Amino acid sequence: MGKFPLREQSIVLIGFMGVGKTTIGKTVAKKLFRDFIDIDEKIEKRFEMPAKDIFRLYGEETFRKAEKDIISEICQQRLKVVSLGGGAFLQKEIQDICLNSSIIFYLDLSWERWKDRIELLMESRPVLQGKTMKEMKQLYEDRRPIYEQHHSRIDTDYHEIEEVADYIVESLKLAWDIYEPTS
Ligand SMILES: Nc1ncnc2c1ncn2[C@@H]1O[C@H](COP(=O)(O)OP(=O)(O)O)[C@@H](O)[C@H]1O
Ligand SMILES: O=C(O)C1=C[C@@H](OP(=O)(O)O)[C@@H](O)[C@H](O)C1
Numbered sequence: 001m002g003k004f005p006l007r008e009q010s011i012v013l014i015g016f017m018g019v020g021k022t023t024i025g026k027t028v029a030k031k032l033f034r035d036f037i038d039i040d041e042k043i044e045k046r047f048e049m050p051a052k053d054i055f056r057l058y059g060e061e062t063f064r065k066a067e068k069d070i071i072s073e074i075c076q077q078r079l080k081v082v083s084l085g086g087g088a089f090l091q092k093e094i095q096d097i098c099l100n101s102s103i104i105f106y107l108d109l110s111w112e113r114w115k116d117r118i119e120l121l122m123e124s125r126p127v128l129q130g131k132t133m134k135e136m137k138q139l140y141e142d143r144r145p146i147y148e149q150h151h152s153r154i155d156t157d158y159h160e161i162e163e164v165a166d167y168i169v170e171s172l173k174l175a176w177d178i179y180e181p182t183s
């Protein structure tokens with residue numbers, strides 16, 4: 001896959017479920033006047049049902065296969081802002097595709113702050129359903145290493161959506177000016 005110039009490379013947001021990838025991605029896209037793509041939304045459209053029904057009716061493996069196919073397709077495009085699902089980076093192939101084509105921001109959130117969001121997530125996140133708090137903490141810990149492959153990590157604790165989005169846009173502009181000055 002040939003790389004686009006830095007200014008044209010898509011922005012990919014990764015991180016544990018509920019950290020704000022979808023919400024912040026949408027805001028970043030608006031600020032950069034780019035198209036926003038949420039991979040979960042694409043998968044749900046393809047199956048015409050929410051993720052939890054895809055998991056229930058077809059199983060996680062089918063969901064993961066669709067996730068890989070869609071990400072492979074999207075990562076060939078430039079000038080997008082893309083939010084992945086929190087489990088996408090479990091697949092090494094997805095990590096490689098994204099790292100080789102796009103600028104990856106890892107949105108991090110401490111376990112203490114993440115706990116405050118559980119209520120918002122329980123209903124729609126199939127991998128959390130039926131889990132005890134201890135099991136969710138284990139999942140949070142187990143998943144942390146998969147996000148280590150990134151270009152920039154952002155600690156989102158105590159930062160509002162707008163603030164995180166502004167930080168991403170500002171750091172991108174700095175990187176563009178350093179590595180690809182226009183004059
Ligand atoms: N920085 C933040 N501060 C407070 N609430 C947030 C923040 N980021 C996201 N949220 C809220 O957390 C929930 C999950 O956000 P979402 O964007 O769906 O996360 P993800 O896509 O990473 O799973 C939403 O209700 C969203 O409004
Ligand atoms: O972490 C995961 O395994 C998942 C995270 C979800 O996306 P968000 O990270 O946007 O919640 C969604 O892809 C699916 O429910 C599985």
Ligand SMILES: [Mg+2]
Pocket residue numbers: 021022023040083084085
């Ligand atoms: Mg999301």
